[in-house]
Amino acid sequence: MAGFASLSASSGLAAVGRSAIDTGTAAHPIRSRRNPHWKCEAANGIARPMHDIAYIRANPEAFDAALKRRGEKPVSHLVLERDSERRRIIQEVEGLRSEKKRLSGCFGQLASLGQGHTEEAMGFKIESIEIAKKLSVAEIELEKLDNLEDLLARLPNIPADDVPDGADEEDNVEVAVWGEKREFAFEPREHADIGPALGMDFETGAALSGARFTFLRGDIARLHRALAQFMLDKQTRENGYTECNPPVLVNNEAMYATDKLPKFAEDSFFGASERSRAQLFWEAMPTDFEEQMAQTEKGQFKDKMNAFFEAAPTKEDFWLIPTSEVPLTASVAGQIVDEPVEPIRLTAHTLCFRSEAGSAGRDTRGFIRQHQFEKVEMVSICRPEDSEAEHERMTACAEGILQALGLPYRKVLLCTGDMGFGAKKTYDLEVWLPGQGAYREISSCSNTGDFQARRMNARYKPEGEKKTRFVHTLNGSGLAVGRTLVAVMENYQQEDGSVTVPEALAPYMGGVEKLMPCP
RNA sequence: GGAGAGGUGGCAGAGUGGUCGAAUGCGCUGCACUCGAAAUGCAGUAUACGGGCAACCGUAUCGAGGGUUCGAAUCCCUCCCUCUCCGCCA
Numbered sequence: 001m002a003g004f005a006s007l008s009a010s011s012g013l014a015a016v017g018r019s020a021i022d023t024g025t026a027a028h029p030i031r032s033r034r035n036p037h038w039k040c041e042a043a044n045g046i047a048r049p050m051h052d053i054a055y056i057r058a059n060p061e062a063f064d065a066a067l068k069r070r071g072e073k074p075v076s077h078l079v080l081e082r083d084s085e086r087r088r089i090i091q092e093v094e095g096l097r098s099e100k101k102r103l104s105g106c107f108g109q110l111a112s113l114g115q116g117h118t119e120e121a122m123g124f125k126i127e128s129i130e131i132a133k134k135l136s137v138a139e140i141e142l143e144k145l146d147n148l149e150d151l152l153a154r155l156p157n158i159p160a161d162d163v164p165d166g167a168d169e170e171d172n173v174e175v176a177v178w179g180e181k182r183e184f185a186f187e188p189r190e191h192a193d194i195g196p197a198l199g200m201d202f203e204t205g206a207a208l209s210g211a212r213f214t215f216l217r218g219d220i221a222r223l224h225r226a227l228a229q230f231m232l233d234k235q236t237r238e239n240g241y242t243e244c245n246p247p248v249l250v251n252n253e254a255m256y257a258t259d260k261l262p263k264f265a266e267d268s269f270f271g272a273s274e275r276s277r278a279q280l281f282w283e284a285m286p287t288d289f290e291e292q293m294a295q296t297e298k299g300q301f302k303d304k305m306n307a308f309f310e311a312a313p314t315k316e317d318f319w320l321i322p323t324s325e326v327p328l329t330a331s332v333a334g335q336i337v338d339e340p341v342e343p344i345r346l347t348a349h350t351l352c353f354r355s356e357a358g359s360a361g362r363d364t365r366g367f368i369r370q371h372q373f374e375k376v377e378m379v380s381i382c383r384p385e386d387s388e389a390e391h392e393r394m395t396a397c398a399e400g401i402l403q404a405l406g407l408p409y410r411k412v413l414l415c416t417g418d419m420g421f422g423a424k425k426t427y428d429l430e431v432w433l434p435g436q437g438a439y440r441e442i443s444s445c446s447n448t449g450d451f452q453a454r455r456m457n458a459r460y461k462p463e464g465e466k467k468t469r470f471v472h473t474l475n476g477s478g479l480a481v482g483r484t485l486v487a488v489m490e491n492y493q494q495e496d497g498s499v500t501v502p503e504a505l506a507p508y509m510g511g512v513e514k515l516m517p518c519p
Numbered sequence: 520g521g522a523g524a525g526g527u528g529g530c531a532g533a534g535u536g537g538u539c540g541a542a543u544g545c546g547c548u549g550c551a552c553u554c555g556a557a558a559u560g561c562a563g564u565a566u567a568c569g570g571g572c573a574a575c576c577g578u579a580u581c582g583a584g585g586g587u588u589c590g591a592a593u594c595c596c597u598c599c600c601u602c603u604c605c606g607c608c609a
Contacts, residue, residue, distance in 0.1 A: 087568095087569065087570090090568075090569055090570095090578085091569065091570070091577090091578095093578080094568095094569065094570090094577060094578045094579085095577080095578090097577090097578060097579085098577060098578070100589085100590090101538095101578090101590085103589075103590095104537085104588095104589050104590045105537075105538060105589095105590080106589095107537090107589050107590075108536095108537040108538080108589080108590060109537080109538080111537075111589085111590090112537060116589095121589090122589095124589070125589045125590095126589085127589090128589045128590085129589065132589080336566095468566090
C-alpha cells in the first residue's frame with residue numbers, strides 16, 4: 001500500500017501546521033471547485049455539515065446563548081443572513097435550470113422530427129445558450145455562499161442544560177468519588193521513576209522515535225497487554241459491546257464525521273504517498289497562482305509557498321486515528337440503520353496517534369502523554385430518547401474497569417469550557433495517582449447528541465414514521481491502556497520498586513504476580 | 520504491482536445522446552375478489568434541498584469529480600471502489 005509505505009518517508013508523515021487551519025476560512029484563497037478541501041461534499045451521500053439550520057432560524061437567540069456558554073461569539077445573525085441569501089440564489093438557479101431544461105426539450109422535440117435547423121428550433125437553441133450564461137453566473141454566486149457550511153462546521157456542539165458553565169477545568173464539578181486511597185508506609189514514587197527498572201524504557205523510545213515515545217520490555221509489556229485484554233473482555237462479555245477491529249488509518253470523511261476535522265487537524269498525524277502529495281499540492285494551487293507569485297516580493301517567496309503547501313487539501317490522505325471513536329462511530333456514516341431499540345454498542349482496542357501540538361511542555365516526562373498509545377474505546381449509536389441513559393450506562397462501564405482493578409478514582413462532570421468540541425455533555429474519570437499525589441484523567445465519556453450524526457448523515461427510521469431521524473452517538477474510553485498501566489504501577493508499587501499485579505489480571509499474566517525491578 | 524470485467528432505485532436487472540428518476544421482475548403498502556388465506560387483478564412504493572397552510576410544484580441525484588453538447592445514465596478525461604486472474608507479501 002503506497003500510503004503506508006510512505007509513512008516512513010520524511011515528507012510523508014506530518015503533523016499539520018496551525019496555519020493550515022487558520023487559512024481554511026471563508027476568505028481561503030485556495031478553495032475552489034476542484035478543491036473541496038476537507039469539507040465533505042454532500043454529493044457522496046455521506047457528508048454534510050453541521051448544526052440544524054432550521055433550529056437556528058427558529059431560535060437564533062437561544063443558539064447564540066448556547067454558544068456564549070462555550071465562549072463562542074454570537075453568529076446567528078451572520079448565519080441567517082447568509083442562509084436567506086443562499087435560498088434566494090437557490091431559487092434563482094433552479095428557476096434558470098428549469099427554463100433551460102424546458103427550452104432544450106423544445107429543441108429536442110423539433111430535432112427529433114428532423115426540424116433541427118428551422119428558425120424556430122434555432123430560436124430555442126440560442127435562447128437556451130443565453131440562459132446557460134446567466135445560470136453559470138448564478139451558480140458561481142451560489143458556490144461562494146458555500147462557506148456557510150464552513151462556518152457551521154467550525155462551531156462546537158451546544159451544551160446540555162445540566163452542564164455547568166465554566167471557563168476551564170477549575171470549574172468542573174466532582175460528582176462521585178470511589179475507592180480508598182491506599183496508605184503507604186513509604187513515600188510513593190511516580191511511575192516515571194520506578195518504570196525504567198521495570199522495563200519501561202524512555203531512552204530507547206526517544207532514540208527510535210523521539211520525545212513522547214516509549215519502549216516497553218519484559219513483564220511490563222505483558223502487563224500492558226493484559227490490561228487491554230482484560231478491558232476488552234469486560235466490555236464484550238459483561239457489558240454487551242460488540243468487539244471490532246477497525247482500520248487505524250482513515251480518510252477525511254471519517255475524521256470529519258467525528259468532528260476531528262476541520263478544527264483539530266493540528267493534533268493529528270497523517271500519511272500520504274509522495275505521488276499524492278504532489279497531486280494535492282497541484283490541486284491546491286489557486287487558479288491565479290502565477291499572478292500571485294509574480295506579485296510576491298523578494299524574501300516573501302518562501303512564506304507564500306509555505307502557505308500553499310500547508311493549505312493543500314488532504315483529500316486522498318490517510319489520517320492516523322486519534323481514537324477508535326473515529327472508525328467505530330463513522331462505521332454508520334451515511335446509513336439508515338434499523339431502529340436501534342437496543343443501542344448499537346461497539347468496542348475496539350486500537351493504537352491511537354496524537355500530535356498534541358498544543359500541549360507542549362505538559363507531561364513531557366513519563367508515560368502519561370504519548371504520541372502513540374493504546375485505548376479500549378466504547379461507542380454507542382442510539383435513539384435520541386435513549387442517549388442520556390446510555391451516557392450514564394457507558395460511564396458506569398468505564399468505572400467498572402477501575403473498580404475491578406481496585407483503582408481509586410473520581411467522576412467529574414465537565415463544565416462548558418472544558419468539554420470537547422463535539423460533546424453535549426461529558427464525564428471524565430480521574431484515577432488517583434499516589435506518586436503524583438493527584439487525580440489524572442483516564443477516561444472521558446461523551447454524549448454528542450446528533451452532532452456527529454448530522455455531520456455524517458447517520459439516521460434511522462422510527463417504527464411507523466415516514467421521516468428519518470438522526471441517531472445519537474456516544475463515545476467513551478474504557479479505558480486508556482497506557483494511563484491505566486501508570487495507575488497500576490503507582491497504586492500497586494512496593495517499597496523495593498516492584499509492582500504487584502492486580503488480582504483481576506491474573507488470568508492474563510501467565511503466573512506473573514509481581515513485576516520485579518532489575519537492579 | 521500487471522491484465523481484464525464491472526459499479527443503475529430495498530434487491531435483481533434493462534437501458535449507448537432527446538419528455539429517463541429511469542423498462543421489467545422480486546419485495547413492500549393499499550384496494551378488489553374471498554368466510555378467511557393463497558392465487559389473481561388494480562393502484563402505489565427513493566432521497567435531499569428550495570417554494571407553498573396544504574394539495575402540490577421546482578431542482579438535484581444512475582460510484583465521485585471535471586469536460587463535450589441546445590440536451591448526458593448513455594460520449595471523453597481523472598479519481599475511488601468491487602470482482603476475476605497473475606505477481607509479491609505478514
